[in-house]
Amino acid sequence: MRAKAILLQFILMMGVWLLLSGRVTFENLAAGAIVALVITMMTTSRTSMLGEIRLTPRALGAHLLFFLVFLRELIRSNLDVARRVLSPSLPIHPGIVKVKTRLRSPLGRFVLANAITLTPGTFTVDIMGDSLFIHWLDMAPEDAEAAARHIVSRFEKYLEVAYG
Amino acid sequence: MVDVAVTCALVLILGALVLAGVRFVAGPTAVDRVIALDVLTVISLPLMGIIAHLSGRSIYLDVALIYGLLSFIGVLAVARYLDGGLS
Amino acid sequence: MNVLSIAGALLVGFGAIFLFIGAIGLLRMPDCYTRIQAGTKASTLGTILSLGGIGLLHPSWLGKALLILLFVLLTNPVSSHVLARAAHLAGILPRGDTEVDELAAETEAKHHSINGGGST
Structure with missing residues (x-):
């Protein structure tokens, strides 16, 4: 449940980053991954709601x-x-x-x-x-x-x- | 044809801003004014999109994004105040 | 002049028409709940169509336009709901000829039970 919430939030943050920057290069992806990871770590205790989404x-x-x-x-x-x-x-x-x-x-x-x-x-x-x-x-x-x-x-x- | 459509859209959106502004001034209650303010800010987002198109600079879309974000938080705060604070 | 920019221009135009209708509704409706109805609905679709059209006119901006569009789609219902709730809690009642108001009955009952029944 919790792992799923963290993973979903990371993917969501990454998607927002890619839409905002609009370029898919290696540097861009790496920077986005770091930022998304930090934000996910900081807020994960409050967004456990995302774990309720079923993925079947x-x-x-x-x-x-x-x-x-x-x-x-x-x-x-x-x-x-x-x-x-x-x-x-x-x-x-x-x-x-x-x-x-x-x-x-x-x-x-x-x-x-x-x-x-x-x-x-x-x-x-x-x-x-x-x-x-x-x-x-x-x-x-x-x-x-x-x-x-x-x-x-x-x-x-x-x-x-x-x-x- | 693109220019004609975008100009028509610009005129309609400016008209919508004026109408919502009338409701903002007329009230009669504080909630009505906040509703009008919310609609005014939402209408401003496509207006900024059209400005971005006319000037050819995508920076206005970033402005629209941040403007939408801040206005949403602003509406939440004002609504919190109207329904009696954090008691 | 290609198909994409024609479709984009049409979308921008239709979106602006919906935004204008929403503003007329905001002006014409009789009480604040019906104003929220007219204001949020038409302006949500109007914004989505206009920004989608801008995205089609400039395909390199599509990502950003899509982001604003999704954001509006998610936050607009929330702000309308929050405002309606604030209006109801602030004691602004729906217009006189409103058919039923089950929320008022509910909050009344709750208030009554908190005060320990017939304290008045």
């Missing part, structure tokens, strides 16, 4: 599928908000709904909350334990619970495989 092929596939679903929802979300903002009557019925999540890993819950924030008409206001409080731009007056459940489970089925 099935989990990596779930990550990829989650990312694709997320991108589709992000674009739909923006078109939806644009439609509402530009229509003269401003068709919104806001409300805050509580939903329970099955995810146990804190990192998984964090990713779920961020994904909900960037999907059509919803964003996460607060997390208390295993319940998410979702602000809804246009909620159905009847059966809000089931609709919220639907929004969460759309991402949950992938995140459950990827984080547990």
